[in-house]
Amino acid sequence: TQLLEQSPQFLSIQEGENLTVYCNSSSVFSSLQWYRQEPGEGPVLLVTVVTGGEVKKLKRLTFQFGDARKDSSLHITAAQPGDTGLYLCAGAGNSGGSNYKLTFGKGTLLTVNP
Amino acid sequence: DAGVIQSPRHEVTEMGQEVTLRCKPISGHNSLFWYRQTMMRGLELLIYFNNNVPIDDSGMPEDRFSAKMPNASFSTLKIQPSEPRDSAVYFCASSLRSRTDTQYFGPGTRLTVL
Numbered sequence: 552t553q554l555l556e557q558s559p560q561f562l563s564i565q566e567g568e569n570l571t572v573y574c575n576s577s578s579v580f581s582s583l584q585w586y587r588q589e590p591g592e593g594p595v596l597l598v599t600v601v602t603g604g605e606v607k608k609l610k611r612l613t614f615q616f617g618d619a620r621k622d623s624s625l626h627i628t629a630a631q632p633g634d635t636g637l638y639l640c641a642g643a644g645n646s647g648g649s650n651y652k653l654t655f656g657k658g659t660l661l662t663v664n665p
Numbered sequence: 666d667a668g669v670i671q672s673p674r675h676e677v678t679e680m681g682q683e684v685t686l687r688c689k690p691i692s693g694h695n696s697l698f699w700y701r702q703t704m705m706r707g708l709e710l711l712i713y714f715n716n717n718v719p720i721d722d723s724g725m726p727e728d729r730f731s732a733k734m735p736n737a738s739f740s741t742l743k744i745q746p747s748e749p750r751d752s753a754v755y756f757c758a759s760s761l762r763s764r765t766d767t768q769y770f771g772p773g774t775r776l777t778v779l
Contacts, residue, residue, distance in 0.1 A: 593669070593756050593770030594708070639708065651696065651760070652721065653768065657707035 554578055555642055557656035565664050567629055572659040574640035575622040581644030583616055583623045584653070588637040630663045637661075667691070669771030671757050677777045683745040686774045688757030689738055698768060699732055699742050700756040708756070714740065747778045 555576045564570055574583070582601040586594035598607050600616035600623060607614045611634075613626040623640055637660050641653040670689040678684055690697050699711040713721040717734045725732070729748070734740040744751055754775050758768040 591772065593758070593773050595770070596767060599767065641708075651698075651713060652710060655708040 554654045555640055555656035557638075557640060557659050559659060560657070561660050561662075563662040563664065564630055566631055568663075569626070569628050570630055570661070571624055571626045572638055572661070573622070573624050574656055576642060577621065578642070579620050580642035580654075581620070582642070583620070584641045584643070585614055585623070585625055586639040586641065588639060588658070589635075594637075594639055627661075630661075632663045632665050635661060635663050669757055669759055669769055671755075671771040671774050673774060674772065675775045675777075677779065678747055679779050680748055681746045682778075683743065684747045684751075684776060684778075686742040686755050686757075686776070688740045688742070688771060690740070690757070690759030691769055692738070694759035694761050694769075695737065696760040696762070696768075697734060697740050698758040698760075699740070700758065700770075702754045702756060702773070703752075711742070711755075744776075747776075749778045752776055752778050 555574055558573050582599055584599045585597045587597055588594040598609055598614045600607055600614055603618045603620045605616045611628045615624050627634055637658045639655055639658045641655045643653050669691055672687045695716050697714040700708050701711055702708045709724055711724045712732045714734045730744055732742045754773045756770050756773045758770045760768045
């Protein structure tokens with residue numbers, strides 16, 4: 552059973568379009584992180600959200616943590632080809648567990664076509 | 666500054682052979698993590714070291730897998746004997762403090778067991 556479910560699994564869009572990807576769980580997390588992974592590379596941390604209802608913006612990327620700290624979303628405005636990659640969410644400290652232990656979703660593979 | 670360094674980047678071996686993966690964490694980081702990434706299961710934590718001591722090895726698949734951290738700047742993950750189902754990308758990550766959830770990933774080692 553996957554603790555963190557990401558959707559959609561694959562997403563292919565045209566440059567300039569907006570998109571939202573989701574990360575859902577039945578577990579409560581103390582914090583949730585979003586990573587982007589490019590082919591042949593390791594995941595790179597984009598943002599950490601820790602407070603229920605929190606919204607963080609990183610240029611064209613908007614991250615939201617659900618009020619109950621069980622789910623999160625990533626919205627990209629005016630997507631660019633450079634946004635192409637695998638987007639992973641990872642939860643820490645689920646059910647009171649250790650914060651070092653990250654539970655990863657399987658990711659959303661985003662392709663932005665020029 | 667150098668990030669996490671892993672070697673080799675690619676490894677192809679035959680079933681039954683011993684495989685050793687290597688990792689150099691970021692200087693000054695005292696926590697080190699080994700992960701495995703597959704299409705089916707996503708990114709999974711194998712083992713976590715803090716100050717060179719294994720803290721959590723509950724993710725290690727079976728006795729064929731072993732990990733060591735002889736000093737603060739080097740860790741190995743060994744598989745003996747290797748099996749085709751071990752084929753995956755193995756990542757090493759390090760973090761500055763034991764309780765932080767900010768981990769920095771290396772580029773990974775792509776292992777293929779024939």
